[in-house]
Amino acid sequence: MADGNGTTKVGAFGTRVKRVEDPRLLRGDGRYIADLKLHGMVHAAVIRSPHAHARIVSIDKSEALADPRTIAVFTAADLPEMPPLTCIDAEETTLPFNQQVMASDKVRFVGEPVAVIVAEDRYVAEDIMGLVDVEYEPLPAVVDPEEAMKDGAPLVHHDTNVVDTLEYELGDPKDAMANAPHTLSERLVTQRYAAMPMETRGCIADWDERWETLTLHSSTQVPNGVKANLQTFLGLGENSVRVIVPDIGGAFGVKIQIYPEEVFISFLARELRRPVKWIEDRWEHFVGSCHGREQIHDVTVGFDDDGRILSLRDDCITNTGAYLQSLTLVEPFIGVAMLAGMYQIENFEATSTVVVTNKTPMNPFRGVGHVQAAFTMERIIDLIAQERGLDPAEVRMVNLIQPDQFPLAKGIGNVLAGEIIYDTGDYPRVLKRALELAGYDEFRAKQEGLRAEGRHVGIGIGAFVEETGLGPYESATVRVEPSGGIAVYTGSCPSGQGHHTVFAQIAADELGVDISDVKVIHGDTDLVRSGVGTYASRSAAVGGGAVRNAAGGVRKKILAVTERLVEAAASRHELADGRVQVKGSPSRSVALGDVALAVSPGRALPDGIEAYGLEHTDIFHPESNTFSSGVHIATVEVDVETGLVNILQYVACDDSGRIINPLLFEGQTHGGVTLGIGGALLEEVVYDDEGQPRNPNFMDYLIPGIGNMPEKFITDHVQSPTYLNKDGIKGGGEGGAVGAPAAIANAVADALRPARVTATPLTPERVFRLAQAAGLVGDQTP
């Protein structure tokens, strides 16, 4: 923003300002949950089910309790009766598939909490774990969702493993399919993988007997939600629970809900009258924190000679694992409801079946549902192109929703999110820009030559629309202090993204100050009474919207007070350099701090000003959600002998509306894409037929390292502002994770033509077999 002197402020909205968070973290002064120590604190270790499915016959604690080092051993029998964990939007008619805080009669996945040990340190607590004798009667387990749907399958909860089947229909899909000149069908499978932040989960509960108040320090994305849940589970009032969030070492969705440990650790702290700390280890994280993605799509598409889609049918199955978690139903909804992405598809029908099995539960993480939708749809588009002998980019172009069609009601709703109404966008422009940046035409021109040399190179497009900026609301309070400092309180607390910086940029923009004058405060439910949290790429759009509105409210009051301090009408004032000045005469000005002082308690309020303080709170309810979009293009070379995929170039062109800070936006794109590279090529939580996880560690579950980076990485953006918040911001945190699996899978398919690429991850083994089946290597090579 240009100030009165025509110079650009440090930290102005839209500029690449470096983060205010970093120096503290770089010095090692971050305070993550594991770093916190409270006086008298003891340590918990959780005994988890080693069986995927078993009846708990008995739990013998006697040997553990006889050990003098044991402070406590708690099982479900030692806990008061508590409701199960809730699932949002589970139909009232649906049978309960919810998880108890601790398993009592039956365990349904490896990793389910069965007992908890408390001792003076974690080493000892883990020693004691071995002294508890849990007798199980193993039951047959089911891990495959289609097996789980069959008669005679092991039953996880009730007499059916099917939670629900959702149905969608738009237009006249059957008739349009019957009349389509061409049809094709394919099964597309996205594997189970996980958010896998570098910091696991953890919490410390502290019960204050004098005030009968619980304080829970927790690495959660949703402090106010955890607080509300703890009130219910522990029977405490509004003012008897406080949740504090320390620095978080990444979350990406896996910390989006209350987990059983937060409940029983809180209960233990109250029982023992001592602070209790539990830090999840990496094995526990693999088995006890939610996974995501596992979804099958059986698609039939009808299209014309030009590849224009006339009708689309999808039968989707989601394997949610053993229990419905708070937001488990988001994945099956979005996976189908967002399938059409950027394309105009008027005739559509789908079923989305939700199935439980004996695996770790699923819940949303970065790109939830959209990842599968994009992978499925984008593969289908490429298959149409292949079938018709057309270029995949052309097939996309003929199917795109056009810029004059917004806002576009899709006629479908989503869990938590209501009706899908695409707000704004310019998909042809995003696609054209991405093609240009990728050198698409040039690549196509030389591709056949390279193939003739025996090089298996391919290019793939991943286009998507993503529902972001999710409500229902977010809060912000902005206050100008008599010192001139600005305090911003937000309910949207960060897990590494850079909220301090971008919220400071918004407040500074509204109030004409430098970002260094702004302090952003979050992650304490006593300081932020109403708030939602960080997920679904909502912080900038909804949290930022609230900050803009709250700062605007303060600005109004600043002008009203100044009108009385400096004799000039409010309309003649402007805010710049931390002062309110009369336009054109900077000498007639007053510092913001002095304006705050003039309305401080203890003073006589100026005439016409009715309340003390320069503070405004806004609860921002956007009327709908924002829809970001992007086109990603990967260029790969496949070594058909080893099955290794080398990403030669990756282009990400995203439209997330107006961008507050392009530097941070790039960081989000890079990180999201890299998570998507993991999903495309490396990551899968693998189970055997008995429901035992086979790779719950970083040796066997590979997340991308620096060697998996694309050789060349180009990012750019188009900005189609939304009308849903004042700054035109949409979400930008997840697009990378959504676009990458689609783009990379299409590129690998292109490199291995005519191989049938229908599933991720494209591990060396799978790629080798695809190449072999396509006659590119091995026995079938001529």
Add this chain to the structure above:
Amino acid sequence: MNHPIRITVNGQVHDAEVAPRLTLADFLREELDLTATHLGCEHGVCGACTVVIDGTSARACLTLAVQADGAEVRTLEGVTRPNGELHPIQQAFWERHGMQCGFCTSGIVMTLTELLDEHQEPTREQVMEALGGNLCRCTGYVKILEAVDEAVSLLAAERVA
């Protein structure tokens, strides 16, 4: 039975009696309150706990405190300049947005102190090789590589000055 050890951490000598099973990471974090050394996996893969022991980077989660008896250990706290200013490597990560949540960053900075002590102008291969043992889930490594280049320049400028 506890064992007496003497470890020099960031220039300060510590005498302690520790259990043989206590890891160096837990010794640093729990006994010395040096919590910049983070534990991401506790099985030696993620690299968040990387410290420098007698000039060589090592996993503090796989090193026992008793193994470090007599050693000089450097952690992220010892990289920051005594006056609180950022070391050029830290500064470079700030300038280039080479970090997001900051959890893996301590290990990455420690790996780089070793690399850039040994090589003033490392090749891209040397950088990739060194950082191959540090996982980051936030940044996608692009800006980490930019930060390494920036650190090389800042260190060179500092040597000239």
